[in-house]
Amino acid sequence: MTRYLRNVWRLRHFWLALVTMDLRRRYRRSMLGVGWSLLHPIAMTAVLCTVFSTLFAADVRTYGPFLLAGLVTWNFVVTVMSQGCRCFLDGESYIRQYPAPLAVYPLRATLGAGIHLLLGLLVVLVFVWCLNGFSNVPALLSLVPTLLMLFVVGWSVAACMGVINVMFQDTQHLTEVLIQILFYVTPIIYPAELLRQRGLDWFVAINPAATFLELIRGPILDGAVPSPATFALGAAAALTSAALASLILWKTERRLIFYL
């Protein structure tokens, strides 16, 4: 185990260089650079805000930041799932050449998505600050453990999806469907209270995406440190997913090449 992690660390220059390249490649393709990838959630927010404020008379000052924070976080989930599917296929030529620990490849996918998330959250912070200001700045510190846990979940999801996709080639298409469904059952464009009012507390609790949305929105939008119970749910998600991913990688580490 420690030897495995040491190997991952020894190759840090390799995967860090690939992450940098992935980011650079994404930005160089467009004139807007970094802005381009942030444009998507911002545009979505603008459109949905207009629709909801006219249809349901939602208050833009509260709904706008709520939506943007949700979409930025959701973006991370989507990227991790879809890029994660491809992570070993993208690294196939390296895998065929050099016995690097497989954990490196989902790491590449997750780190890239993580940097996007950070940039997106920065935009959210600026947005909130301009609109409403922060009532409780120290609460923002609670984002640090939240993001660390989210990153662990992201890596685990990417690793699992990657392995499954190597074994079953249609995983990627099924994932797209799954993402669509998840988008509607997760309180992204509507508040979690809507579900809770209908007695669907358990449904919110078992959805890690909902938990992390709450953990991220709480301090940014309301200046409130999330409840220990919510943190516990996030930690549980991180631990179980990491355990599952480690188990899957441990089982397939040496055999995956036969399926590539």
Add this chain to the structure above:
Amino acid sequence: MPPVPLIDLDDVGLMFRVRRFGRVSLKEYLLHGLFRRSKQSTFEVRALDHLSLRIEEGDRIGVIGHNGAGKSTLLKLLAGIYPPTSGRRQVRGRISSLFEIGLGFENDATGWQNITYRGYLQGESPKSVRRKMQAIADFSELGEFLEMPVRYYSAGMLVRLAFSIATAIEPDILLVDEVLSAGDLAFQAKARERIRSLMSSARAVIVVSHDLGALAQLCDRVLWLDHGTARRFGPKQEVIAAYTESFAAGAQRSAA
């Protein structure tokens, strides 16, 4: 006391399980696999079979055999890319390998960038890559093409770049798979020279090639693989002679 081997393969076997109709889809698996055994038949390919091999300090070993005899598989197993499905593989020392070097480029990145990625993968640090970068570039003779994304390289240029990166190493145990034919004629001569010098500095070398003449020059001992098993392993003249003889016998038989 006998010297400790650098590589010790003990009764190693490697079995590939090949599906008759390519990969299974998840839908298929969920629909069929859960209820009854998958209908898809698999067949097994025994790529290596009960192979034992000890490679010691200073060994220069050539591997011969017809296509599909398991030569490349053996190298990949030695490199740690394929795990043995039975038996034991023990390696002491850092392995550097020259095979499938044409793979593993990031198409959108420039030649320079690809040099760093590949360097890092080979275990270099940023400092050592920077130190070697110019030498790699010079050897590849690609000049200002290195500023271009690899996507626009010709096949020959890719091979040059790959070869230059892959051989910019201080190998401990060196595995070579027929890369002696890289690029145009002038580059081939240079490449052969580079491989010779690498081989002379490595602690042990294993070369796979169909070029018996080259093997006779480069190696001390030769392993003749036949359907994944060691048909013969010993001093080069003996094994190469037996190998060519078996071919002559085969040719006679088919002529008769």
